[in-house]
Amino acid sequence: MADLRTEPIEPYALSNKVKVKTLFSRIGVIGCGLEAQGIARIASWYGMEVVLVARDQEKLDMALDGISKELNKRIQSWGLTPSEKRAIMGRIKGSLECTAVVDCDFVIEAIPANKDTGHRDLNERKRIFRDVEKVVSDEAIIATNATTIVITELASELKKRDRTVSLHFFVSSPEAKIIEVVKGLYTSDKVYERVCKFVELINRDVIPVMESAGIVSMRLYVALLNEACYTLMEGVATMSDIDKTMEIGLGMRFGPFKSADFIGLEKIVIWMENLYEEFGQQKYKPAPLMKRLVRAKRLGVHTKAGFYKYDDEGNIIAEDFLSGKIE
Amino acid sequence: MKILVLNCGSSSIKYQLFSMTDASDWNVIAKGGVEKVGLKGSFLKHQKENGDKITFEGEIIDHKTGIDYILGVMLSEKHGCIKDLSEIDAVGHRVVHGGETFSSSVFINNEVIDKLEEMVSLAPLHNPPNLKGIYAIQQLMPDVPQVGVFDTAFHQSMPDYAYMYAIPYSLYKKYGIRRYGFHGTSHRFVSKRACDILGVNYNTQKIISCHLGNGASVAAIKDGNSVDTSMGFTPLEGLIMGTRSGDLDPGVITYLMDKEMIGTRSASVLLNKHSGMLGVTGISSDSREIYEAAESGHELSQLGIRMYDYRIKKYIGSYAAAMGGVDILIFTGGIGENEKRTRAGVCRDLEFLGIELDQEVNDKTRGEEIVISSPNSKVKVMVVPTNEELVIAQDTKTIVEELSNK
Numbered sequence: 088m089a090d091l092r093t094e095p096i097e098p099y100a101l102s103n104k105v106k107v108k109t110l111f112s113r114i115g116v117i118g119c120g121l122e123a124q125g126i127a128r129i130a131s132w133y134g135m136e137v138v139l140v141a142r143d144q145e146k147l148d149m150a151l152d153g154i155s156k157e158l159n160k161r162i163q164s165w166g167l168t169p170s171e172k173r174a175i176m177g178r179i180k181g182s183l184e185c186t187a188v189v190d191c192d193f194v195i196e197a198i199p200a201n202k203d204t205g206h207r208d209l210n211e212r213k214r215i216f217r218d219v220e221k222v223v224s225d226e227a228i229i230a231t232n233a234t235t236i237v238i239t240e241l242a243s244e245l246k247k248r249d250r251t252v253s254l255h256f257f258v259s260s261p262e263a264k265i266i267e268v269v270k271g272l273y274t275s276d277k278v279y280e281r282v283c284k285f286v287e288l289i290n291r292d293v294i295p296v297m298e299s300a301g302i303v304s305m306r307l308y309v310a311l312l313n314e315a316c317y318t319l320m321e322g323v324a325t326m327s328d329i330d331k332t333m334e335i336g337l338g339m340r341f342g343p344f345k346s347a348d349f350i351g352l353e354k355i356v357i358w359m360e361n362l363y364e365e366f367g368q369q370k371y372k373p374a375p376l377m378k379r380l381v382r383a384k385r386l387g388v389h390t391k392a393g394f395y396k397y398d399d400e401g402n403i404i405a406e407d408f409l410s411g412k413i414e
Numbered sequence: 415m416k417i418l419v420l421n422c423g424s425s426s427i428k429y430q431l432f433s434m435t436d437a438s439d440w441n442v443i444a445k446g447g448v449e450k451v452g453l454k455g456s457f458l459k460h461q462k463e464n465g466d467k468i469t470f471e472g473e474i475i476d477h478k479t480g481i482d483y484i485l486g487v488m489l490s491e492k493h494g495c496i497k498d499l500s501e502i503d504a505v506g507h508r509v510v511h512g513g514e515t516f517s518s519s520v521f522i523n524n525e526v527i528d529k530l531e532e533m534v535s536l537a538p539l540h541n542p543p544n545l546k547g548i549y550a551i552q553q554l555m556p557d558v559p560q561v562g563v564f565d566t567a568f569h570q571s572m573p574d575y576a577y578m579y580a581i582p583y584s585l586y587k588k589y590g591i592r593r594y595g596f597h598g599t600s601h602r603f604v605s606k607r608a609c610d611i612l613g614v615n616y617n618t619q620k621i622i623s624c625h626l627g628n629g630a631s632v633a634a635i636k637d638g639n640s641v642d643t644s645m646g647f648t649p650l651e652g653l654i655m656g657t658r659s660g661d662l663d664p665g666v667i668t669y670l671m672d673k674e675m676i677g678t679r680s681a682s683v684l685l686n687k688h689s690g691m692l693g694v695t696g697i698s699s700d701s702r703e704i705y706e707a708a709e710s711g712h713e714l715s716q717l718g719i720r721m722y723d724y725r726i727k728k729y730i731g732s733y734a735a736a737m738g739g740v741d742i743l744i745f746t747g748g749i750g751e752n753e754k755r756t757r758a759g760v761c762r763d764l765e766f767l768g769i770e771l772d773q774e775v776n777d778k779t780r781g782e783e784i785v786i787s788s789p790n791s792k793v794k795v796m797v798v799p800t801n802e803e804l805v806i807a808q809d810t811k812t813i814v815e816e817l818s819n820k
Contacts, residue, residue, distance in 0.1 A: 096458055096472030099486035101554065112454050112473075134425075136454045164676055165684035168657075178454075 111135055111285050115188030115223075117215050119150035120199025122232050126256055128154045131178040133289045138180050138187050147181045154179065185218040193285060194219050195254065196241075197232040205353035205381075209237070213244045220245050228278055230254050234305040235361055236298055238271035249275035252282045255302060267294045267302050300365040301358060308346070309359050309371060315343040316374035326394060327406045345403075348393035352377055352386045416443075416501050417807045420481070421508040422547035424539060425451045427480045431488060431495065431502070432807040440807065444488055444495045448480040456480075460487050468493055477543060478550035485554060505551050505560045506810030508599070508802065510540035512564030513590065519567065519809040521817060522548060522560040530562070536590060559817065561810040568598030571639035576736075579647075593651070595643035597625045601633040602640075603805045604746045604798040611783055612742070612794060620737040622730055625800065626756065627747030628656045628699070632726065634733035642736055644729055650685060653729065654722050656699030659689035661725070694718040701749050701756070723759035730760070734767055740793055743769060746800040751781045761795060768792025 112135065116127045119141035127137045127150075141147035158175060161167035167175075180187075188194045196215050200207045212231065219229050230252045231241055238253035245251065253269035266286050270279050283293045296302045301309065315329050324332070330342025339346075347355055356378065362371035380386070380393060387393035388401045396405035415435070421428040430445040446460040456474035461467050470487065474480045488494050496502065507522070513533045520526055527548065534541050544562075551560055569577075577593040578586065585591050601623045608623075609616040621635040630653040633643040644652025644660075654660045662685070671681050692699040695718040697707045708715035734740045744750075745757050754776050761771045770791035779786055779797050787795035 092467075093469045093471060096470035096474070096483055099470060099483050099490055101482045101486040101489065134453050164674060164680055165688055166676065166680035167683065168687045171687075 110281065111193050111288055113138065113191045114285075115140065115191035115194035115219070116197060117185065117188070117194065117219070118197040118199055119146040120197070121153070122199065122256060123195075123197040124150050124153045124157070126195055126197055126232065127179055128157060128175070129256075129289050131175045134178070135288075136178050136180070138182055138191055140182050140185055140187055142183070144183065147183065151176075151179070151181055185215060186222045188219055189222045191223060191227060193228045193230070193282075194223060195230045195232055197256075200351070200354050200357070202353070205351075205357040207233075209240075212237070212241060216241050216244045216251075220247070226250075228252060228282060230282065232256055233269075234267075234300075234302050234358065236300050236365070238269060238298060239273060242271055242273040248273035250278055252278055253298070254282070254286075255304065257304065264290065265292045265294050267296050267304060269296050269298050269302060271298050301362050305358055306362060308343070309355060309362065312343045312347055312355065312377075313359070313370060313372075313374050316376045320374070320376055344394040347377075348387035348395055348397070350387065351389060352381050352393055356381050415503045415811055416496065417810050418502050418505045419508075419803045419806045419810070420505060420547045420551070421803070422477055422543040424543050425449070425453060427451065427477060427484065427547065429484055430803045430807070432804070434807060434811055437808050437811070440804070442803075446484070448474055448484065450474070451480050452476055458483055458487065460484075460493060462493065463495065477546035478553065481547065481550040482554060499555055502555065502558060504810045504814040505555070505558055506806040507544060507547055507560060507562050508565070508806055509544045509562045510565045510596070511537035511594070512562075512566045512570075513594070514570065514592075516562070516564050516567050517570035519561055519563040519806075519813060521813050522562050526562065536594075559814050561806075561813050563599055563806040563809050565596045565598050566594045568602040569593075569595030569633070569640045569643050572642060576642045591647055593643075593646035595631070595633070595640065596645045596649045597629070597631045597633070597643075598640065599802045599805045600625050600746060600800040601631075601635065601643070603802065604744050604800050605633075605635045605742075607783070607798050608742050608744050608794075608796050611796070611798070612785075614741075619741045620734075620739050621742045621744065622733050622737075622740050623744040623746065624726060624730075624750050624760070625747040626653075626726070626745065626750035626753075629658070630655045630660075630747065630749070632729040632733065634737055636737045642733060654694075654718075654725050655690045657687045657690045657692045659685045659693070691718050691722060694721060701753055705753075705755060719755075719759065723756060723762075726756075726760045727764070730764065730769075731767070740767065740769075743787075743793055743795045745786075745795075745797050751797055751799050754779060757786065757795075757797075769795060771795060 114130050114135050115138045116123050117140045123139065127139045131137045139150060141150055155176060158167060158172045162169060162172060196212055198207055198211060216229055225247065228250050231238055232255065233253050234255050238251055242248040242251035251271055252274050253271060255267035257263040268282055268286060286293045294303065318324065318329060319326055326344050330344050333339045333342040341349065356373045359371050359373045384390060385392040388397050391397045395403045398404050417432045417434060419430045419432065427448040429447065431443050432440050433443050434440040443463045444460065446458065448456065448458045450456040451474050458470040459467065460470065470483065474483065485499060488496055489499065509530065511533055513536055515529050530541060530545055548560060551558065579591060605621045605623050606616055608621065609619055617638040623633045623635060625631050629649050631643055631645040632653065634641050650658050652660050667681060690699060691704055695704050695715045697704055697712065697715055704715045704718055708719055730743065749756055757776055758771060761769050768791060770788045772786055772788040775784065776786045781799050783798055785794055785796050787793060
């Protein structure tokens with residue numbers, strides 16, 4: 088009669104070679120905002136186990152629910168099957184403790200910005216870097232998801248500083264098949280190469296960039312958004328027509344205003360102030376319109392109003408309620 | 415002669431070790447599979463000749479490591495079946511796509527490997543893992559001859575008017591867009607086997623073979639050659655399958671992409687994974703569950719079954735026309751071998767073609783070699799369980815022996 092037994096496989100290795108560990112079989116993602124959700128979802132989509140660490144149970148549940156909803160959208164648009172979704176969700180394990188990333192060979196810090204200030208707490212991020220280093224192996228890579236100059240500063244908190252790198256996942260368009268990978272002052276070539284391998288495993292292309300405020304994507308985007316705001320304020324065209332021009336005429340997936348609402352105006356204003364401080368150029372100074380919207384707490388899709396007005400599902404319900412009558 | 419048969423998928427490796435004295439005298443002395451290659455939770459399931467099963471758990475980072483462990487288990491004192499690797503005389507690989515280059519199984523040398531590398535664009539999901547298996551054996555058992563057996567090879571005998579699509583000829587030249595057909599190893603095996611059982615000459619028969627499994631295809635085999643088959647450039651064409659649509663007006667695809675605002679990737683998932691019996695019934699891609707639902711009154715399941723049978727029937731009719739008649743009709747694959755209701759549904763009202771089922775025999779038949787038509791039926795209708803691994807082992811043996819006799 089068939090006898091079902093289980094044994095470890097290692098003793099049966101034919102060639103007694105050095106045991107190689109699967110690279111990036113499990114990764115850690117710290118945070119529970121849109122960025123963290125996107126990173127966890129993409130890594131799990133490509134077969135990696137993900138440990139998602141949140142500050143409290145409510146945030147964790149919200150994050151898992153967010154990922155689940157995003158995957159449902161993929162099913163509705165025929166890009167995924169329900170059983171594939173179950174497998175993807177099954178690979179994501181939530182935790183409230185940083186120590187849960189113990190087995191991960193790659194940990195990405197992606198804590199969300201404070202809703203009121205728009206800042207990502209630097210001390211909190213430093214603490215996370217230190218806590219993660221305490222539990223992971225010597226080879227593990229610790230990264231942050233960022234567009235600001237921060238990785239060298241975060242790295243300096245660590246004992247092993249060459250293991251750090253900064254990534255930029257595109258939140259406004261998570262399916263964009265590129266990731267900006269930033270080499271900090273301490274980042275070793277070996278670590279950088281391994282991160283490039285990770286990017287390849289999740290089916291994206293690496294855009295190698297130097298550590299610089301706003302890197303490529305944000306630096307160019309905020310300048311465009313600023314100019315779009317002035318164009319609108321001068322009454323050259325309506326908001327939706329400016330977006331339409333950039334979408335259809337220049338092939339952007341989303342025009343500057345729609346993108347801004349998606350990213351969150353409070354974050355963009357902070358980025359711009361950083362850039363202004365760094366480069367001292369007027370073009371990075373947030374247009375008054377943006378500052379006015381932030382003061383009015385009209386921050387984008389997540390507050391149901393930014394440049395446009397939104398319903399609960401994030402669909403635009405009022406297009407040009409800004410144009411012509413800026414209060 | 416001991417022959418190892420390997421079937422490397424994107425994250426799996428299936429294997430069987432055959433001991434063969436000649437093509438008809440053989441037994442399987444070990445078999446099993448590795449699952450989740452390169453993923454967390456990978457394991458190897460091994461079955462010994464006496465039926466004992468053991469599962470080995472641990473990290474299996476790539477195909478080479480997987481094959482390394484398979485060989486290690488077969489060599490081990492505790493679970494093994496061979497004393498030395500040199501007992502394995504040859505390795506046969508299942509290779510999905512042989513393009514227009516390979517019309518039969520081949521001995522694998524560097525030239526063949528180069529050609530297979532060139533062909534990766536035709537089968538981007540399947541050929542790369544097949545190649546990984548070949549490279550792994552090259553490294554682990556460098557002196558052992560390897561043979562490639564192609565899913566497409568049997569259908570290379572199709573005439574041009576059957577394999578060409580009526581799109582600009584330049585696209586055929588540019589991208590190799592034409593019908594290739596798949597399941598060739600299975601169609602070849604069951605059609606030949608049917609003639610052996612009936613004691614008729616394979617090279618004079620008109621045979622229609624229905625391979626009905628998760629994927630499904632029909633082949634028309636005349637005088638020993640495949641002259642048409644329902645799968646085309648990809649395994650998506652032809653019959654309705656578990657989750658694949660099969661034949662569809664190409665206009666539907668562009669219309670849907672426009673209306674649902676989806677790109678090529680989602681369109682491919684829609685037609686390959688959301689469609690077929692699952693898409694129509696909304697219940698399952700599994701025929702047992704669909705029949706169960708249909709019997710308890712589920713209308714869409716009843717519709718799905720009617721569509722499924724009808725599509726096969728249309729192909730039988732058209733292939734009978736293409737060959738100028740039919741002598742043998744074969745059912746194989748999981749559904750073809752085990753589902754009497756599908757066989758009965760397909761053959762209903764085909765008496766005019768000379769197809770007449772013996773309902774009683776059909777009702778009793780599950781997974782065995784048997785004639786299920788009535789004694790008066792002009793066409794012999796048969797169930798012939800397929801065995802692709804055996805064909806791979808046989809081909810490997812033949813090619814390796816020919817080579818050593820040269």
